[in-house]
Amino acid sequence: MSFPSVNPTTTAAWKALEAHALEAKNWHLRDLLASEADRFERMHVRVDDLLLFDYAKHRVSETTLSLLEQLFAECGAPEALQAQLSGEAINQTENRAVLHSALRDPRTEALLVNGEDARALAKGERDRMFAFAEAIRDGRKKSFTGKKFTHVVNIGIGGSDLGPRMAVEALKPFSDRGIQMHFVANVDGSDLHECLLQVDPERTLFIVASKTFTTQETMANAEAARTWLIQQLGDPACTQKQFVALSTNLEKVKAFGISEKNTFGFWDWVGGRYSVWSAIGMPLCIAIGADGFQQFLDGAHAIDQHAAQTPFRQNIPMLMAALGIWYRNFMDAASHAVLPYDQYLHRFAAYLQQADMESNGKYVDRNGERVTYATGPVVWGEPGTNGQHAFYQLIHQGTELIPADFIASVQPQHPLHAHHAKLLSNFLAQTEALAIGRPQAATVYKVFEGNRPTSTLLFDALTPYALGSLIALYEHKIFFQGVIWNVYSYDQWGVELGKEMANAILPELEGDGALGAHDPSTTALLKHVRSFS
Ligand code: F6P
Numbered sequence: 079m080s081f082p083s084v085n086p087t088t089t090a091a092w093k094a095l096e097a098h099a100l101e102a103k104n105w106h107l108r109d110l111l112a113s114e115a116d117r118f119e120r121m122h123v124r125v126d127d128l129l130l131f132d133y134a135k136h137r138v139s140e141t142t143l144s145l146l147e148q149l150f151a152e153c154g155a156p157e158a159l160q161a162q163l164s165g166e167a168i169n170q171t172e173n174r175a176v177l178h179s180a181l182r183d184p185r186t187e188a189l190l191v192n193g194e195d196a197r198a199l200a201k202g203e204r205d206r207m208f209a210f211a212e213a214i215r216d217g218r219k220k221s222f223t224g225k226k227f228t229h230v231v232n233i234g235i236g237g238s239d240l241g242p243r244m245a246v247e248a249l250k251p252f253s254d255r256g257i258q259m260h261f262v263a264n265v266d267g268s269d270l271h272e273c274l275l276q277v278d279p280e281r282t283l284f285i286v287a288s289k290t291f292t293t294q295e296t297m298a299n300a301e302a303a304r305t306w307l308i309q310q311l312g313d314p315a316c317t318q319k320q321f322v323a324l325s326t327n328l329e330k331v332k333a334f335g336i337s338e339k340n341t342f343g344f345w346d347w348v349g350g351r352y353s354v355w356s357a358i359g360m361p362l363c364i365a366i367g368a369d370g371f372q373q374f375l376d377g378a379h380a381i382d383q384h385a386a387q388t389p390f391r392q393n394i395p396m397l398m399a400a401l402g403i404w405y406r407n408f409m410d411a412a413s414h415a416v417l418p419y420d421q422y423l424h425r426f427a428a429y430l431q432q433a434d435m436e437s438n439g440k441y442v443d444r445n446g447e448r449v450t451y452a453t454g455p456v457v458w459g460e461p462g463t464n465g466q467h468a469f470y471q472l473i474h475q476g477t478e479l480i481p482a483d484f485i486a487s488v489q490p491q492h493p494l495h496a497h498h499a500k501l502l503s504n505f506l507a508q509t510e511a512l513a514i515g516r517p518q519a520a521t522v523y524k525v526f527e528g529n530r531p532t533s534t535l536l537f538d539a540l541t542p543y544a545l546g547s548l549i550a551l552y553e554h555k556i557f558f559q560g561v562i563w564n565v566y567s568y569d570q571w572g573v574e575l576g577k578e579m580a581n582a583i584l585p586e587l588e589g590d591g592a593l594g595a596h597d598p599s600t601t602a603l604l605k606h607v608r609s610f611s
Pocket of ligand 1: 292
């Protein structure tokens with residue numbers, strides 16, 4: 079075990095936090111904010127030219143924060159991050175290092191993993207990706223019939239879809255509008271079908287993105303897309319020009335028939351949900367170009383340095399993680415909302431659901447024992463202001479405590495500035511309303527208790543650099559929480575069982591032989607489906 083496995087409930091800080099929480103449950107944010115004139119001054123972090131992180135609207139005191147800091151120290155969180163960044167095999171259940179940070183690290187000193195220099199490997203593949211993306215953008219790389227590409231279809235799922243899809247949407251203002259990006263993930267055929275109705279076969283580049291190159295959904299979609307393209311263009315050789323692979327499994331890519339020069343690799347030390355920085359970022363790189371992608375990496379690297387070097391009270395991902403622990407473990411919050419007031423970030427919560435819930439949704443600790451405390455919360459959200467007209471009722475007046483992150487940028491990426499003032503007025507009003515509430519009203523139905531905690535992440539502008547920083551902030555938050563909860567954040571065994579059972583059911587659905595052993599409900603459902611054939 080490369081850093082100590084600590085049951086957090088055995089620490090002095092945890093016990094003190096339990097006692098402290100009994101007192102804190104009586105506090106109201108209205109009082110905290112009214113009585114502490116310097117609260118914002120003490121409880122914000124400004125990273126120049128990038129963002130302002132405000133955590134003054136949390137149900138915490140200086141004592142709470144000191145105890146949380148002590149918890150981080152007792153659980154060895156700073157040391158754990160050093161172990162990760164230095165390439166130790168901290169993903170022990172898969173015996174792998176976790177080095178997505180190396181993908182965005184400009185330093186040239188060797189960082190050895192399994193005898194190879196991770197930074198040099200990353201740079202080599204990155205340079206190839208940059209050259210390829212630029213050649214697609216400027217039309218030097220042409221389709222089978224000699225045309226410039228105007229459509230790119232990324233076929234992938236989970237980490238091979240959510241990151242690039244979210245980032246391409248987020249950075250649309252920086253993208254080449256002459257190339258339309260499409261993403262196909264679902265094994266539901268309607269996903270690919272609807273996509274193929276929109277693209278021109280003579281101008282479409284297909285990217286097959288899969289770390290393992292064995293994922294059922296992705297392989298089914300890739301094979302169907304290949305068949306379609308060959309039918310449309312009338313020559314199997316077209317796939318050599320119009321198919322690209324992003325994978326760690328070069329053997330499988332070769333067997334599929336994608337040429338070596340169109341194959342971009344990465345390594346087992348890049349987790350799927352942390353892979354947008356690798357070749358999996360190809361769609362983003364084509365969209366915003368090599369310079370834009372480099373800025374995206376630089377923004378994330380700056381946060382790697384920030385997370386590793388900044389003391390607790392100025393360390394944004396540590397604070398985000400600590401506040402999450404406070405509500406999850408000491409205030410019984412079961413979910414966490416992520417609310418970007420930015421339509422360009424409309425896929426951010428979906429992306430974060432995988433990053434967070436696949437990492438920390440675990441009930442077995444690093445000793446192989448069942449935990450006795452809550453781990454990862456349900457993460458969810460939608461952009462503001464849309465969410466205000468949907469689920470905010472429950473956040474304001476429901477019976478659940480739902481801590482929320484409010485994310486926005488001061489400067490918009492569109493020319494409709496009057497809209498932006500309206501957007502930001504809602505953004506600011508909501509966190510104030512949630513904290514302060516409205517204690518007096520004509521009827522009890524119009525009373526707002528308030529005391530709903532929020533963090534504000536206010537970026538100067540949503541640039542490629544800022545987006546890289548934003549994602550990296552959450553990556554480190556997730557890691558720190560995993561350390562405190564003492565779970566293996568980088569494996570995902572919980573996705574396996576359903577996949578195995580689907581593989582067993584598929585031939586039963588397609589055939590008419592005897593059914594295997596299933597529970598009575600599943601047997602009846604299977605029979606019902608088969609009765610249609
Ligand atoms: O099913 C979960 C998962 O393994 C994710 O962790 C991963 O991001 C996704 O499937 C896709 O995997 P691949 O990139 O190997 O196709």
